Amino acid sequence: MSLSNAGETGGLIDIGPARVNAAPMDADxxxxxxxxxxxxxxxxxxxxxxxxxxxxxxxxxLEAEIDRTRSKISRSINHRASADALFKK
Structure with a gap:
């Protein structure tokens, strides 16, 4: 295919627009x-x-690890609530 007839025969550029954000992205x-x-x-x-x-x-x-994990969750929630309260308008 030459440059002179590229538009006539259709090339890869002419396959149509690409879909952007066709599927939602998983946060993780x-x-x-x-x-x-x-x-x-x-x-x-x-x-x-x-x-x-x-x-x-x-x-x-395993129960000790579960307790440690629950404690971390609790600290994270409290930290987030403190930050939200600090920056609340």
Whole structure:
């Protein structure tokens, strides 16, 4: 195809307008994905070889982590509320 007849035969430029924002974007889509997802690793771990004592200890450790996570959520909510109150007009 030569430059003289490019407009006549239609090229890739003439395929139509591209759709911008055709689908909504997920808020977490731009966040990097962790390759070492610890929760997934925990779920895949075979519990059969563990004794009752080891399973009890595991539950205690997981409950402590849940408490730590809930505490972080609470602090984050309080921090956000304080910031909102500070900048409220």
């Amino acid at each position: 889509e731009n966040l990097p994905r962790r390759k070492d997802d610890l929760v997934a690793q925990l779920a895949k771990q075979d519990l059969d070889p563990l004794s009752v004592e080891e399973l009890t200890e595991r539950i205690a450790l």
